[in-house]
Amino acid sequence: MPQKPKRKPIPPNNMFVDVNPSNIETHLSQFIKYYKGINLVSEDEWKHFVESLLSELPLSFRLSARHRRCNDVHDGKGGALSESDVLTEFLKKEVLPKLKDVELDDGNTFQISALPWYPKQQAWKTNISAKVLSSNENLKPLRNFIIGEEKNVFLFRQEIVNMIPPLLVDIQPHHKVLELQAGAGFQSAQITEQIYSNPKKMPEGFLVANEKNFTKTHYRWNAGTNVLFTHHAEESFPDLYLSQEHDADSKVLYDRVFLDGTSSNDGAMRTNMKARTNWSIVQAQKNHVELKKRLRRGLELLELNGQLVYFTRSMNPLENEAVVAALIDEAPGSLQLLDVKSRLPDFHVRAGMTSWKVMSQGLVFYDTYDSAPAWFQKENEKSLFPPTNASMYNLDRCVRILPHDNDTGALFVAVITKFGSLPWQKAAEDEAKEEKMETEEKAEEKKEEEEEKKPTFQGPIRCDVNVCVAEIEWTTEITDDKQNSTETVNASKYELAPMQISKSCMPHWMQQKMQEEKFGYSEIKDANPDWEAIKKRYDIKKFDPTPYLLKFEEEGKSTQYYFCSQNVKNLILHNAKTFKSSKKFAGGMLFMKSSPSSKPELVHWGAIAIMPFMHSWLIPVLKADLVLLLESKELLFTKLSDKTKKALEALGAQDGIVYFHYEAKGKNADPQCNVMLRREKLSTFVKPCFNFYLETEENHLMRLCGITPGEEESDDEMDTM
Secondary structure, eight states, rough: OOOOOOOOOOOOOOOOOOTTTHHHHHHSSHHHHHHHHHHHOOOOHHHHHHHHEEEEEOOOOOOSSOOBBOOOOOTTTOOOOOHHHHHHHHHHIIIIGGGTTTOOTTTOOOOOOOTTTGGGGEEEEEEEEHHHHHOOOOGGHHHHHHHHHHHSSEEEOOOHHHHHHGGGOOOOTTTTEESOOOOSSHHHHHHHHHHHHHHHTTOEEEEEESSTTTTTTHHHOOOOOOOHHHHHHGGGOOOOOOOOOOOOGBBBOOEEEEOOOOOOGGTTTTTOOHHHOOHHHHHHHHHHHHHHHHHHHHHHEEEEEEEEEESSOOOOTTTTTTHHHHHHSSTTTTTTOOOGGSTTTTTTTOOOOOOOOOOOSSSSSSSSSSTTTTHHHHHHHHHGGGOOTGGOOOOOOOOEOOOHHHOOOEEEEEEEOOOOOOHHHHHHHHHHHHHHHHHHHHHHHHHHHHHHSSSSOOOOOOEEEEOOOOEEEEEEEEEEOOOOOEEEEEEEEEOOOOOOOOGSSSHHHHHHHHHHHHHHEEEEESOOOHHHHHHHHTTOOSSOOOGGGGEEEETOEEEEEEEOHHHHHHHHHHHHHHHTTHHHHHHHHEEESSTTTTEEEEEEHHHHHGGGOOSSSEEEEHHHHHHHHOOOOSGGGGGSSHHHOOOOOOOOETOOOEEEEOOOOOHHHTTSSOOOEEEEEOOSSSEEEOOOTTTHHHHHHHHHHHHOOOOOGGGGGGGOO
């Protein structure tokens, strides 16, 4: 009887080996044997495949179709272009002509082209790596453009294959979308751009972006009215509800689900050096089990007739077709694969594999589960092997992309439609209901017992002493020319600080409960004084955001007001355990108070959302004034046009934030899109407001005006790619 072979030790993570085509036989012998054994590519392609797999990945990037994740009625209004369209034209007319015939160190000529299958020429591919772009001075115009717009979240340095999954299904503004493993958020941004396809109306749909490791997610990329974040394991993602009752009618099922399966990542070897040194067939076999759990949960959360996009960066059928076939087999007649290859015109894609062999850690191939030895059957599942009637599963409808096909990384995608209920789900639901009832009964009994045993809290009540001023009185004496004196007595009264029970005389459970009640999300039901102050200052009419506002506050710290769609608001309020008490999970911030005693102020994102309803501190300008404001650190009123000067002077002596708005009118407008600029108004001049991203934001606005900004980016920032 065949014995289980000893497993080879996995190299430590810090062990780096420069694997290249000349030494791949030594360092990746198991990889070569496996993929040659399952005929991943023909023998004629093998050399080209390996060379591409181990070469540097060419730089690619994507322009954001909708930078602001909110309904912006001025974006594209009245025949004007959107900011994205104008930025694309700037790239084509102002940046690319400067790169014509640039010679590279390897003797080739620099090339850049728009991806034909990506909408509106918003995705671009080059023939150089990020290192070359960083080191070649002749490519500086492109380098400045990429770094500047990336900081401004209008551009993403994103792998080509990473752009593909969100394009393989239709996403409408009313769709509920779940991303089970959002990662950094590149695809989250693409999904939200499609949800906001109509900028004039707040969408009914929303995106739940889930990422177990919250340190990976770039919240700034995607925060918006219809986006919220969660941090749960994919296989145990909780049910969410739109009402407090948590009944079947309010349970959320998603129209689109995206699952980026955690895999061996051997298709990402061009950028992931760890995948080159730690490759093992055993890892893929382990992943197979976990991936089935995650795909199963994704399908449970999918609405009937909804579509799930399952994708990995693996080339291994054990993590791809085998996982998909296993779930289709578990739900006969309920799931079906869709053929989406036509969505990628002029792009080389391959059909999914319908047959493959399975290799053991002893590098022995088995055609079927029954032909494998007992020890292998004990450690592995039968679903690793291809189904006997593979043609009925339509696995050829899956999409495979290999590195040498398009000079990209590798990608596997399967789009699954759910037509019926899942067999295992009904039984699980009935069992869960019974368990829930039993658990609730036991919990109630336990609670009653604990209450009876719990001693009455009789500790000494001690209050913290708050020394504060209750009243200040002062006398003003005025003496005139005739030595006559008059005295005036003035007084200011202040509220006493609230009495606080000292924590030293409270049990821990009481302290924790009080702390939870002091911060977190709350619904605004009555007239809110902070919003009333904003409304009065900017003379806002015909707009009431309070039904869509959530207030987040922490004791003694800043208070933020988030503008959310009704569905997002309900999800946050009615799923407290899921969303916890963190401001990172909400929609788009509208305004805030930096401290309890400060005045509320609009944030820039909020001004975009409510600009159509502002009638004060919003000044229309022409391009000349707009450019002058952008080019000046401090600008006297007298330097601006008479109309703009009078508008500033009409605001009086009061200082504060003022918004300048350029509106594009007609096809010949210059700029061709609407532009808003935020400035701080002082007595006789205006100056930029403090902003961590001020320089890159203003350089972005300069590009919208057709002007190439000066040197602002650092060359060494390219090495992060």
